[in-house]
Amino acid sequence: MFPFTIPSEDRKVPLKRRVELAAVFSLAELTRDKGGGLISKKPAEEMLFISELHYPFWFVPWKGRTLLFDGFNLKSHTISFSILPDSNVFIQEMKGSSRKLETYSAFLSHNSNYFEKFSGKSQKLIKGLIMDKDLMSDIFSILPRAKRAKDLSKKVTLPLVMDYSAVKSSIGELQRFEKALENDVKRLSRIAKMLMKTTERHISAVKLEVEKIKRQSDAEVSNLTSKIVKKTEEIRKTYDEKILKVSEETDLKIQTLSGEGAELQAERDRLKTYIEECKSQASMAHKRRDEKQEEYWNRELKASRLRLLQIGKRLKEIEGKIKEINSMLRSEISRFKSEYASEAEKYMAEVKRLEATRDAKIRIRQEAIESLEKLTSRIIRQINGMIEARNLALKEIREMGYPLRKRRITLARMPFFLVCYTRDLKKRYVVFPSSTANTMGGVSKIKSALRPYAVRSMLQEYSVSITNLLNEFVNSIQRNSMLEDRVLKICVKTNVLKKRFFRREVEKGLQELSEEGWLSSEELQTLVSRLNEIAR
Structure with missing residues (x-):
């Protein structure tokens, strides 16, 4: 389980759970549209829930590195590759014409550009695989702070789109693709050897004929x-x-x-x-x-x-x-x-x-010997170019992922808070991602002097890439009504605003934020009143 907040260099000590909840509540309330307006007065938004959810990531061992998979399958990786010319046709034609020098020479001349170009382009989709460098780097940078979850069965979590079997299936797809590329290299190498062997046989025969003459x-x-x-x-x-x-x-x-x-x-x-x-x-x-x-x-x-x-x-x-x-x-x-x-x-x-x-x-x-050598060398040079391209593709596949070795497939969840506001039967979602917890120093002091609610500067998103992924998750909810219904049911169950224990914890956390200087006494009173109002 990843932490929700990471202490900054100044803070060092991790935030208490109640302080995290209080900070999220404060930010959620500050984000809520209070309505009003001079011409057309809009009603204020109501906060439907604040729910702690967990974004699932799969860490999969791969060639001494680690692949990262998106448990919600919002991210996938498409591998573009070139399609080889039909080698079976080439092999069959070569076998059929290799016995006689005349037919073999005609075959080489006719197919002198057979492997000059790939026959087309194709793509291989690896579901759930994350290859965004910034996103990978940010997730792996906080991986050392993740702790083993004691009992996830008690937590209400969103169902995985990419479960263990789906991840294994994607890995299998990647392995099969790697194997296919390896087979391409072997097949091309075999064709090159067959060409060289056949050409050498004919050249030897011609040289013997020359000696006989x-x-x-x-x-x-x-x-x-x-x-x-x-x-x-x-x-x-x-x-x-x-x-x-x-x-x-x-x-x-x-x-x-x-x-x-x-x-x-x-x-x-x-x-x-x-x-x-x-x-x-x-x-x-x-x-x-x-x-x-x-x-x-x-x-x-x-x-x-x-x-x-x-x-x-x-x-x-x-x-x-x-x-x-x-x-x-x-x-x-x-x-x-x-x-x-x-x-x-x-x-x-x-x-x-x-x-x-x-x-x-x-x-x-x-x-005839010079022609055989020239044509064979030309075709083999083309084949070697394709082998080089395939080896480069294999190298890229084998170097996919992050340079970190893991021994087994591991599921890790990253907490984030999803807040839902309603107004006129319309819903608006806001996510609060994993953040860095600052202190009342440096930039925070300057910002607090410029505007009220200095708590806005307390939590700073840890990663733009992670935030973008969470916003993508919200967009997928809004595009899919069935998914939205499932998420709403889970979020209502995990709504911290409706849990008495959490409300008490939030109130204590607000008090500690005030003591630390993030909230003025008036701001503290306003937020506590709002918390009690929501709880009724």
């Missing part, structure tokens, strides 16, 4: 090459013989020309010496005045010089012919080599054709 091609190329080597060797020998023959013929021609050139060179050397002798003899004859001898040697000199010129011309012709013969030899050898290379290339063209066919087959299979 290489072995077959290497054998064919080797066999053909050995035949080509024999044929090209025969051709090479033929062309070597041709080259040898033309080389020998050329060498013979060059030798003949070189021999002639050598003889002419020797003759030229002799002529040069003879010319010098002719010059000398002609000079000597001239000195002797031997005209016949001088004429003879001059004729010899002229003839020798003419012959020397003829020899020089012939030597140049021989040198040119040798160069021409060598050039023709080189050209002929080059032609033979080119013809040989052309003949050999014809035989090697078949080898190149086999190699090109092999490379084309291997390239097709390598492209």
Whole structure:
């Protein structure tokens, strides 16, 4: 059971029960519309009852934390989640097409975006679950002040909308949802593994096929090459013989020309010496005045010089012919080599054709491997994204609630006072929630100086969130006539104004409030008179 009032830091000591009742009565009376008005005088409101009720909260252990449930089911939590694409359809289609590479590749290509997006949105309603952070924080902050209730059976309480079985049902719903998310993760992981395994199987098969193609091609190329080597060797020998023959013929021609050139060179050397002798003899004859001898040697000199010129011309012709013969030899050898290379290339063209066919087959299979890897990686990346989203949703579910460990499901009730006013057959409800009890110091003194009934500042609502929840409860009463009838019957039974003992306690409490300075003597007298008036 939660306390109704919590002492402030200044007060420290908890309020007595009669002081709480007196404070609530004072505030209820101050809140009552006293009627009047200059133009249309309204009758004063009558206070039908002041009833102490208890708002039920369930504290439920959850993953080392505690979930908070609304016993009146005014609060519920809706979990939004994304719907996975139909994995069963994907699995069946994959199984049906995974045997052959062609059908499996077509399947991957067709479903490359299958897991790119979720197929839709959905929601899961967990009845009674409170996830309002402020409300949870405020309730758990005063939980340590709650005490074990001795005997609730004697207290008249509002019936639970969320009883133990309903709470267990909501927990079961949450657990089933968690399990469904876990199964989604397992199913997606299994699909990813199946994809990887199937793709690896096909890739291994393709790689084996590539190795087989290489072995077959290497054998064919080797066999053909050995035949080509024999044929090209025969051709090479033929062309070597041709080259040898033309080389020998050329060498013979060059030798003949070189021999002639050598003889002419020797003759030229002799002529040069003879010319010098002719010059000398002609000079000597001239000195002797031997005209016949001088004429003879001059004729010899002229003839020798003419012959020397003829020899020089012939030597140049021989040198040119040798160069021409060598050039023709080189050209002929080059032609033979080119013809040989052309003949050999014809035989090697078949080898190149086999190699090109092999490379084309291997390239097709390598492209198939790359396509398999790319498509599989794309789909698995999408699946991992969905797994990550599911794991995030699981994390959020497992971290729901408040970071406080409880061992068992516990029902706790928070007291509040419900006051009902009537006027012209109309009812008005006001709630007084759990509050902090202040002292006559600080802000309270200032407020008391500004207006009468300083008691207004004594009780300060502990939590806006809790007050809003209680007001929501009142709104639900006013919207539901059947619920209002049930609440009214209970409140009439628990009306403290009609219990003599409580009236005496309230009167004592009013006196203590006055002694503490919250009420003036006139205010005290007015409230006591009003209490006695209501009691009659």
